[in-house]
Amino acid sequence: MSYLVLARKWRPRRFEELVGQEHVVRALSNGLESGRIHHAFLFTGTRGVGKTTVARLLAKALNCDQGVSNHPCGECGTCKEIEEGRFVDLIEVDAASRTKVEDTRELLENVQYAPTRGRYKVYLIDEVHMLSGHSFNALLKTLEEPPPHVKFLLATTDPQKLPITVVSRCLQFHLKRLVPTLIVSRLAHILETEGIAFEATALDLLAHAADGSLRDALSLLDQALVYGAGQILDADVRKMLGTIDRSHVLALIQALAASDAEALLAVMADMEPKALDYHQVLGECSEAVLRLTREQWVPGTGFMDYSEPQPWLNIAAAVSAEELQLWYQILLLGRRDMSLALSAKSGFEMTMLRCLAFRPDDGDGQSVTGGSRPSRARAAGVVRPAARSEGIVNEQASNDPSLPKALPTRGHLSAVPKSEPVVPIMPAQWSDPAQFPEWVQSLPLRGALQALLSHCSLLEASPERLRLRLDSKGFSFYTTERVAQLEALIHNLTKLSVAVVMERAPDAAVAAADPSVPRPVNAATTLAERQSTQQRQAQSQAQQLFLSDPVVKALREKFQADVKLETVKPLQRGS
Secondary structure (H helix, E strand, O other): OOOOOHHHHOOOOOHHHOOOOHHHHHHHHHHHHHOOOOOEEEEEOOOOOOHHHHHHHHHHHHHOOOOOOOOOOOOOHHHHHHHHOOOOOEEEEEOOOOOOHHHHHHHHOOOOOOOOOOOOEEEEEEOHHHOOHHHHHHHHHHHHOOOOOEEEEEEEOOHHHOOHHHHOOOEEEEOOOOOHHHHHHHHHHHHHHHOOOEOHHHHHHHHHHHOOOHHHHHHHHHHHHHHOOOOEOHHHHHHHHOOOOHHHHHHHHHHHHOOOHHHHHHHHHHHHHHOOOHHHHHHHHHHHHHHHHHHHHOOOOOOOOOOOOHHHHHHHHHOOHHHHHHHHHHHHHHHHHHHHOOOHHHHHHHHHHHHHHOOOEOOOOOEOOOOOOHHHHHHHOOOOOOOOOOOOOOHHHHOOOOOOOOOOOOOOOOOOOOOOOOOOOOHHHHOOHHHHHHHHHHOOOOHHHHHHHHOEEEEEEOOOEEEEEEOHHHHHHOOHHHHHHHHHHHHHHHOOOOEEEEEEOOOHHHHHHOOOOOOOOOOOOOHHHHHHHHHHHHHHHHHHHHHOOHHHHHHHHHHOOOOOHHHOOOOOOOO
């Protein structure tokens, strides 16, 4: 006897055996029990979720010799013939191979005749979206007003391609993609019934590879049985699918967490002889980063299905939440752009090195070095390294056997060159209001914090206090968090604990109208005003140079032309 593949052998024979489609089963069962049976049904969903199976079960329920019911007997001649695909009144059509209007007309010629054996003549049109426009027009009238003995069951993976006139005449049921846990439970039930040895982790790999399709999962299960000589083992399934071993993913993430470039390159070199799918490797790394993020926010949920979760928990405690977000984004973009690389291997290596090269930035030029949950990091005894210039590495973290040896951390995303030295700032240098804009410009800042300081003028400076006046244009950048960041920056540069106090300057119109409003002595000493003045001067100089050009003068005199001075712009430095 020829071998019957698992996908056919274990095709559901009753509505109760359908997995993950309870909403469809409930609606159809209620309709069959109450006698409210529509003349046309449209089943949509991705491949392998049960569209054709549901249609055949419905045909069986409509034509069972025991009567119309949501529990067809499965024993009568009609039920067996439908299961075997030889029931004369169930006309199955593959629309992908019969797209012409002539095929549709030929199909509908016998609609008017009564069924030969069954109670209903059922037309099951699979992949109905492949029909041509003329074919839909030929089908439409019959679909709208069919004879009472005819039922239409349409199935498609792409309902967007169906004309709205066809969809509006059908009861539409969308079959959902199956979650991996449902697929795993179904595979385990089949293997236990068949008496086949298996490992639970191997079924998990098959379920994820099936991508929501139970039929694909059963096909992969058949392939795994052949590959594993009748057993379903984790190692065999990984080799069959080309899935990267979890230990390699752990080693990659550990190297990133410890900023160990040598360890990262060594792991990638060890992976090369295995001929892995690098696109899939990046996907596995993305999944690992997702689990780490989940573990940070809800402890105990990230690696509860791992046999040895402790190394992963150490990483989750050591790496900041912001850094995980950056890794995830880099990995996703690396998968997207891999086809543009010279080779898949080079694209993979560059993606991993990008994760090593960059650190998240808070938008103000300050690299994030601490995790979002410092108490958990301290409790785990692991602390991330500080900035590269400081070279601080926690000894307990570096001695953790689950993590590689730590190198100095990677550069910032704040576009500040790593080779640019930080000029030490002493209080005497920023105690002069006239020099305050130069001090602001010399700071290694970007983003909103730089914009905030550029609108500040100096009122008072001492080793204990820095009092600033913030003009009205810069008040939108003010937050207490940015003031705290400025205090931390000053402490890093000067080792002084300086309290920063910002006072809001009155609006210019209010100050001009009210003489009682005090005016600062150095009112025009903000960096923003200085830059604005320089820009106006450069604009005026450019306009004067343009008007004094001999060619421009000749054109104006000969053609009585006017110059739109607002269109004249000064050349940027280096242009």
